[in-house]
Amino acid sequence: MPEKRIVLRNCGVLDPKDISTYLEKDGFKAWQKARTELSPEQLIAEIKASGLRGRGGAGFPCGLKWELTSKAPGDEKYVVCNADEGEVGTFKDRYILENDPFTLIEGLAIAGYAIGARKGYIYLRAEYHYLLDLLTGAINQARDRGLLEQFDIEIRQGAGAYICGEESALMDSIEGKRGEARYKPPFPPSRGLWQRPTVINNVETLMNIPQIILNGCNWFSQMGTERSKGTKVFSVSGDVQRPAVYELVMGSPLRELVEGLARAKAGRFIQIGGATGRIVPYEMIDTPMDFEHILGAGSIIVFDQSRDIVDIVRRTMEFLAEESCGKCTPCRQGTRVMVGILDKFAHGQGEERDIRSLEELSSAMMLSSLCGLGQAAPIPVVDSLQRFRSDYEARIRKN
Amino acid sequence: MNSTAGDISAEAKKRGKLLVLLEQAQDKLGCLPKEFMARLAASLGLSISEVYGLATFYSFLSPGPSGRNVIRVCKSLPCYLKDLLIESVKREIGVGPGETTSDGRFSFELTNCIGACDQAPAMMVNHDVYGGLTPEELPRILERYK
Amino acid sequence: MKEFSATINGSPVTARDGMTILEVARENGIDIPTLCYSPELTLTGACRICVVEVEGSRTLVGSCHTPIAPGMVIQTHSPRVLDARRVTMELLLASHPEVCIVCDKANMCDLRKIAADLDVGLPRFRLPKHYFPMEDVSPYITRDMSKCIQCWKCVKACSEIAKKNVYGIAYRGFKSKVVVDFDDQPMDKEVCRDCGICIPFCPTGALCKPSPVRQAKTARPLVITGTAQQ
Numbered sequence: 001m002p003e004k005r006i007v008l009r010n011c012g013v014l015d016p017k018d019i020s021t022y023l024e025k026d027g028f029k030a031w032q033k034a035r036t037e038l039s040p041e042q043l044i045a046e047i048k049a050s051g052l053r054g055r056g057g058a059g060f061p062c063g064l065k066w067e068l069t070s071k072a073p074g075d076e077k078y079v080v081c082n083a084d085e086g087e088v089g090t091f092k093d094r095y096i097l098e099n100d101p102f103t104l105i106e107g108l109a110i111a112g113y114a115i116g117a118r119k120g121y122i123y124l125r126a127e128y129h130y131l132l133d134l135l136t137g138a139i140n141q142a143r144d145r146g147l148l149e150q151f152d153i154e155i156r157q158g159a160g161a162y163i164c165g166e167e168s169a170l171m172d173s174i175e176g177k178r179g180e181a182r183y184k185p186p187f188p189p190s191r192g193l194w195q196r197p198t199v200i201n202n203v204e205t206l207m208n209i210p211q212i213i214l215n216g217c218n219w220f221s222q223m224g225t226e227r228s229k230g231t232k233v234f235s236v237s238g239d240v241q242r243p244a245v246y247e248l249v250m251g252s253p254l255r256e257l258v259e260g261l262a263r264a265k266a267g268r269f270i271q272i273g274g275a276t277g278r279i280v281p282y283e284m285i286d287t288p289m290d291f292e293h294i295l296g297a298g299s300i301i302v303f304d305q306s307r308d309i310v311d312i313v314r315r316t317m318e319f320l321a322e323e324s325c326g327k328c329t330p331c332r333q334g335t336r337v338m339v340g341i342l343d344k345f346a347h348g349q350g351e352e353r354d355i356r357s358l359e360e361l362s363s364a365m366m367l368s369s370l371c372g373l374g375q376a377a378p379i380p381v382v383d384s385l386q387r388f389r390s391d392y393e394a395r396i397r398k399n
Numbered sequence: 400m401n402s403t404a405g406d407i408s409a410e411a412k413k414r415g416k417l418l419v420l421l422e423q424a425q426d427k428l429g430c431l432p433k434e435f436m437a438r439l440a441a442s443l444g445l446s447i448s449e450v451y452g453l454a455t456f457y458s459f460l461s462p463g464p465s466g467r468n469v470i471r472v473c474k475s476l477p478c479y480l481k482d483l484l485i486e487s488v489k490r491e492i493g494v495g496p497g498e499t500t501s502d503g504r505f506s507f508e509l510t511n512c513i514g515a516c517d518q519a520p521a522m523m524v525n526h527d528v529y530g531g532l533t534p535e536e537l538p539r540i541l542e543r544y545k
Numbered sequence: 546m547k548e549f550s551a552t553i554n555g556s557p558v559t560a561r562d563g564m565t566i567l568e569v570a571r572e573n574g575i576d577i578p579t580l581c582y583s584p585e586l587t588l589t590g591a592c593r594i595c596v597v598e599v600e601g602s603r604t605l606v607g608s609c610h611t612p613i614a615p616g617m618v619i620q621t622h623s624p625r626v627l628d629a630r631r632v633t634m635e636l637l638l639a640s641h642p643e644v645c646i647v648c649d650k651a652n653m654c655d656l657r658k659i660a661a662d663l664d665v666g667l668p669r670f671r672l673p674k675h676y677f678p679m680e681d682v683s684p685y686i687t688r689d690m691s692k693c694i695q696c697w698k699c700v701k702a703c704s705e706i707a708k709k710n711v712y713g714i715a716y717r718g719f720k721s722k723v724v725v726d727f728d729d730q731p732m733d734k735e736v737c738r739d740c741g742i743c744i745p746f747c748p749t750g751a752l753c754k755p756s757p758v759r760q761a762k763t764a765r766p767l768v769i770t771g772t773a774q775q
């Protein structure tokens with residue numbers, strides 16, 4: 001199964017500094033079609049029918065999100081593109097921004113038209129500051145050519161905080177605050193940025209929009225599986241020969257990606273979806289990559305036979321503890337407790353009861369944390385305890 | 400607050416600039432001196448605690464003194480698997496993570512994934528990203544930052 | 546205002562539009578513990594001690610901020626809820642100093658009361674304790690940030706009721722802390738004169754009125770004279 005480049009179709013083909021190379025292809029045709037042939041309602045119906053789901057990790061149906069926002073009362077609405085890409089092992093959005101900022105801008109403008117927003121934001125992580133000029137240039141070129149009528153795009157930069165990828169923290173950050181998660185409900189479609197109805201979408205989600213409009217929802221929904229339509233862009237790294245960004249049809253087996261494209265040799269385990277993602281033994285290499293099975297934001301980190309899973313989980317937890325915003329108790333305190341326990345195991349000083357503590361703590365954190373970070377933080381612990389328990393048991397201190 | 404209200408209040412808009420202004424100052428001054436934060440707070444009608452709270456939340460803002468250039472070595476897993484550059488950078492500039500060289504030329508920090516895992520091990524110097532690094536390449540790169 | 550019914554702990558309750566689960570529960574005599582909630586302040590949702598079970602929800606939900614909906618089926622004291630609350634309480638106590646016996650708030654401390662209600666004794670988790678020097682310079686407020694559990698109520702009381710914005714939240718994660726200005730001096734603000742609005746909101750001994758007793762003690766330190774026997 002070769003790569004199927006839909007989202008990445010222009011990457012390496014266009015000159016990202018020159019919008020005319022995009023316009024010579026099918027650039028902004030979808031935007032024109034949307035505005036001349038489709039009402040916002042028809043447009044939203046098309047996206048809904050396509051089955052497109054969010055690519056930022058949670059997989060929320062994109063059309064439904066747009067519909068909720070468009071129907072929410074209020075004349076001031078916003079579209080936000082989430083380009084915070086902080087998940088460990090994820091770099092696909094960077095690759096997209098570097099190579100094809102124009103499709104993203106078109107997707108954002110179409111989203112604005114669909115929900116009746118006059119303003120869009122791109123929240124760019126601080127680490128991608130070097131892409132700022134390129135992106136600004138692309139926006140300016142689109143504006144100069146009259147392609148951003150009645151729709152203004154502003155880039156806001158992050159300042160180094162993984163939690164700002166979480167949608168509510170991201171919006172607080174745009175509002176000039178500490179990026180702390182908000183309680184939900186309300187959700188962004190009813191009260192988002194500055195308490196106004198807001199659509200927030202990942203870069204890759206928006207990249208899909210123009211092609212869906214041009215080719216129709218059926219073209220899109222023919223690809224993929226029952227509940228995962230289209231393609232997915234993956235970031236593959238770790239113990240592989242060809243770490244890179246790859247795009248495959250949803251439902252493709254992990255093996256295709258890891259062995260076929262990235263050329264990994266039989267490893268020990270794979271972390272899918274980054275720090276808050278799943279850890280699976282290498283034997284699960286034939287798992288299909290889709291929302292029905294495992295997906296996340298599409299980060300795939302391969303670990304070879306020499307890697308120590310307890311050490312890897314500990315480092316993952318250190319990341320989460322450092323990046324927890326600190327607002328809610330289970331995440332602020334819980335991630336820190338876990339680092340302490342995992343540290344003991346990493347040094348061969350674990351105790352029998354520590355395993356039980358980890359399990360009880362995991363369950364409480366998943367149930368009571370305020371946002372997705374704290375709720376998902378125990379996943380690597382739970383997965384590794386389930387599949388690699390003996391690695392922990394071997395680290396229990398013997399008196 | 401009424402969600403159908405017209406314009407966002409001027410106050411909220413003003414507040415919305417706080418992070419942008421701190422980022423700009425950080426770029427220009429290399430850190431955020433207290434006098435600057437105090438003035439900024441006064442001009443936006445915010446308390447110093449609020450400005451300080453923001454400055455200490457984001458890891459790319461430095462409320463304390465910092466070197467003219469900041470080296471940030473990525474320590475997240477994909478980079479960690481490919482051998483971190485910590486020792487090499489340390490050898491090159493003579494100070495460890497969390498420290499600044501005595502001539503104020505470099506501050507050395509560790510950071511989480513910078514989205515260059517396909518080029519691991521990776522690091523940033525100021526806003527520039529370097530990937531696929533070997534220790535031998537470091538001197539040539541660091542030379543560019545005075 | 547529209548009225549509708551829901552179920553809490555197996556009994557039907559009547560709710561009105563815009564009410565939270567907590568409000569309805571309290572109206573019906575059901576006691577859900579809270580630490581960061583106060584009816585006088587905007588909602589925070591930070592402490593997570595008030596979580597309850599809602600049928601059909603993947604996670605527990607914060608009752609202080611979740612609006613009740615028609616037909617909702619809620620459990621406020623199921624084993625799952627109590628387990629989660631206990632872990633949260635133990636996580637708070639794990640970094641809280643064990644000085645209740647000499648704490649000014651001792652018997653009025655919400656944290657301690659709720660811990661007792663939840664039957665939480667020694668926490669099973671280990672965390673570093675926060676050690677911050679006692680800030681007793683101000684004649685209006687004594688602050689001991691070692692005891693703070695980050696409910697933000699002082700921050701909100703100061704900004705929302707007193708309109709003074711003395712406090713802010715700084716740093717991130719486990720290091721985060723309620724600070725005054727640049728967090729480099731003990732709290733001593735003249736704007737706090739005749740205010741003290743924040744003090745009763747504090748669920749722990751982190752904020753207290755300077756007590757006359759302590760002033761007397763600091764004025765005349767206890768000195769033991771004589772030589773110790775070797």
Ligand SMILES: Cc1cc2nc3c(=O)[nH]c(=O)nc-3n(C[C@H](O)[C@H](O)[C@H](O)COP(=O)(O)O)c2cc1C
Pocket residue numbers: 053054055056057058059060062082083084085086087162163164165166167168200201202203205206371372373
């Ligand atoms: C801790 C955390 C970090 C997240 N980071 C990102 C991110 O970097 N980029 C992103 O697009 N979504 C991220 N998300 C998901 C967003 O909250 C949100 O679901 C997404 O941006 C919605 O867009 P989508 O529906 O197009 O996927 C994160 C979520 C959590 C809980």
Ligand code: FES
Pocket residue numbers: 088089090473474475476477478479511512513514515516519521
């Ligand atoms: S892990 Fe170093 S750049 Fe992603």
Ligand code: FES
Pocket residue numbers: 578579580581582589590591592593594595596607608609610
């Ligand atoms: S009382 Fe509800 S989260 Fe604190």
